[in-house]
Amino acid sequence: MRNAKLSVMEKIGFGMGDAGNNMTFAAVVMYLSYFYTDVYGISPAIVGTIFISMRFVDAITDPLMGALADRTRSRWGRFRPYILFVPVPLAASCVLMFTTPDWSESAKIGYAFATYFAMSLLYTAVNIPYCALGGVITDDHRERVSFQSWRFILVGVAYLILNSSLMPLVELLGGGDETQGFQYTMAIMSVIALAMFGFCFATVRERIQPPPKQQEKLTATLKALAKNEKWRIILGITFLQALQFFLRQGAAIYFATYVLGLGATGISVFVTSGVVGKIAGTAISSWCSNRISKRSVFLASTCALIFASVMLYLVPGSWVLMATVLFVIVNFLHGIGTPISWALMADAEDYGEWKTGTRNTGVSFAGNLFFLKLGLAFSGGMIGYLLAWGGYQAGAEQQSADALNAISLLLTLIPAAISAVLAIAIWFFGLDDRTMDAIRRDLDIRKRDNDATDTDAKTSPATGSAFS
Template identity: 45%
Template structure:
């Protein structure tokens, strides 16, 4: 019988993602606006910088996964990276939100260097953290519960960051917004470090994997040959692209469409409350019905709601708040499920070829996730620049207004439609098949190992 995880350990694991979201959500929602309207960097350059830095960071993800898979310490494979990477990560966060008095070219170089370092150090902490969830337990029910706790707390961390950021900017900086942003992220970075330390001390790696005897090239080849991993990778890039584009456009939407930048914090609060409810609903709904069905139906509903938002009049504030709440519930409902699906592809890969590649599997997923972030950030910057966006203007031209509305509503809808179709048609690890896989793994069977084929227990399981 599998071990039932304690609430303390589930909270501890969730605290790790709460810390990540304190920084991740802040960067996703505020950094484009910070660079264009506070630091004074052109939107087109910021879009290109986001694309290149995140693409470089995405390339580093598999490397970090391979390193983590080969780590041996008394604390395990993944936990040491979480706590020892936290301090430099926090320092670079503050540097990224610092505005030195430089020429425009100097500002662009400074932003590119500090932002790239920020994304790379995020990788050092977050790749091992995500992989940790795959070795705490192998029980599907406990995994759903663990991931539900994770995303409830991740949502709370994101809410803490995004809702408190602007009040901290005002409190610390007053009229000096540049100093306020620097001080605000410094406070939040300290909180994130304490959460990561708590995660380290309260979690345990239970699934012990023998040291890898294969090369990194072989591991990369094996993970690419895992067809279900490729499907989850496609779903990941689509879903993060949807949330990145909408989140990045939200400040512009509140400022230029709704005409009230102050509404932004209320928007975020409403969205985050929806996120909390969505995360909490994931386990009971997946207890009731196969998680794959829940996943694709929810993505279909997200597409419908996103299209409906396009037709909301500019000043229909109450209606838009209702839509934002529903989007928050639905999006965060599928997020824990998607991460469990990633853990399932690790089991599937082990069942297929006898190799459990937890670190590189999650690193590969974060690779495509960051490609989605790169494309999303670049799309916003390039489209705003193409539409003639002017941060210093009193009003924006009609092309820019249409672009902001489209980014906030229709672009995410396209991503959700594609995600629903791909999950329904191509993802095969539904509950009955996964149960069979886990049963065979529990008996030590491997489909590609001839010596197991003649064992009676293996024949029973295959039948």
């Protein structure tokens, strides 16, 4: 059954997969840089080189992993086997990455490169099949928003668990030794992640299969994707959505510390409030898109996000409560659009199958994942360059007016400008719910015709009776 109304259990199960991803990868995003510089003891320049070098590797490994997943045939489907088997070595690599061997400096750098490289490859081998799985659970484009909403609600919960517990666990388990504390804590997080992946595998099913006569050559796959203009647009949407989000996330701590002048508790409340706002926006995304075309909801929430970001820039730093409320609103509006953007990826894949007769879910989602990673990499570079342009001084009790303005721009007006371009891309994407309903009907007719043709061929006199 292709057009399936999913149970709440299956929606939760799908969300558990990405929650499992983020129980480990979120720790990498938020804490690995600190671990490398302050605990492991390697220079920030080397750390930056390690992170950037993997983006070049991703440009090769992401599409190859997508192609491999598309061509996988097993009793569990094309994508689910990777969610069952790969998380085990991924968990081990995460623990090893937060382990500190007492070696020479050059050997330690080599170890950091090797373990980060292994973790990144294994993360790709899990995350691309997982994201592609979201394109084959059901062909109901409204249900796609619903289960993607569950996904990002559970991701938000994973972030809250990680943020609230990681450093206290490091202190508790390490007994003052952060090297031991990080290793033991990541072991616990990895075990939790394995349970989440297992739950995802057990509860989610693949229902959409590629056309039976589809070509399997990678060159044919890439040519088919190149003809899909909606996929090209969704790559831009993915990049812009990620870029504005990671810029805001990266600038939030600087903004809370220097613009609002908050202490440790206040900073934690400010950042956590943004996470809660995003979860709330994600939770109502499906409700909104069931009443209005999801493309219209995405466009409206993006435009509202632009306005709220501009208002946040205009609020004085002394208005802490108002700034926090606006920060929550911005994240709430971003949360509304996040599940829809992932649902649109699957819509673009349906459109590609309708236009070209081929379905290449793994490679298609691999492209989106790569552009999301590009957004993450560009955001890190922009934060560094803008802070340097403003004369930011690390560790200073007070920053210059130029530095404070640079921080405010990174949190507000620059993401707003990027979101304006994002709104234009959403407009040109063009696939609203009515269009997707028509495409879905056409694909179902083609499938019935193909099935009827195959049945006739099997029962024709030339090939022998099916009942002989």
